[in-house]
Amino acid sequence: MKKNIVLVGFMGTGKTTVARILAQKLKRQFVDLDDIIENGEGRTIADIFREKGQAYFRKIEKDAVCAVSKNTGMIIACGGGVVLDSENVSRLKDKGVMICLTATAEVISERTKSFSHRPLLNTDEAKTKIEELLKARKADYAKADHTIDTSSLTVEQVAEKILKAAGEKKK
Ligand code: S3P
Numbered sequence: 001m002k003k004n005i006v007l008v009g010f011m012g013t014g015k016t017t018v019a020r021i022l023a024q025k026l027k028r029q030f031v032d033l034d035d036i037i038e039n040g041e042g043r044t045i046a047d048i049f050r051e052k053g054q055a056y057f058r059k060i061e062k063d064a065v066c067a068v069s070k071n072t073g074m075i076i077a078c079g080g081g082v083v084l085d086s087e088n089v090s091r092l093k094d095k096g097v098m099i100c101l102t103a104t105a106e107v108i109s110e111r112t113k114s115f116s117h118r119p120l121l122n123t124d125e126a127k128t129k130i131e132e133l134l135k136a137r138k139a140d141y142a143k144a145d146h147t148i149d150t151s152s153l154t155v156e157q158v159a160e161k162i163l164k165a166a167g168e169k170k171k
Helices: 015-026 033-041 045-052 054-068 086-094 105-112 126-141 155-166
Strands: 004-009 030-032 075-077 096-102 146-149
Touching (some): 004 015, 054 086, 086 096, 096 155
Parallel strands (some): 030 075
């Protein structure tokens, strides 16, 4: 079985960008859980949070994890909160190697401040919110098989580290 490479980690750690690069390098299919959710619902994540609330979002996120984790050989970029549900973690790890991308609160704050599509960070106190969420989620992110600090790395360097951690060679 060709394992999935599953990227988890906080918002702004580069999961989607790096997943695209990995998919190119390995000639594998790339899927982004947030895209699947938005396509399935026909509206943005910000709208889902606003109209239906976070609990509903987590429910459809779990459905998306169930669907995606049936596949093998894919590069899967997950939303930052996927690891909050332990069943999501075990499903994704079942056929995949789970890599957690991390960064400091300062770096995350810089990388995310000019975007408004992340409802949890749409607050005047985004940096404080980032620090709080990082602390609250620390144990959940620690469930990944490997952790890579992206704070001072380029996306290429992160991709290379993931290839090494996952034991994959470029095609
Ligand atoms: C979330 C992260 C987002 C998205 C949603 C909730 C989170 O994905 O799923 O806004 O709880 O950390 P990204 O990590 O891809 O921004």
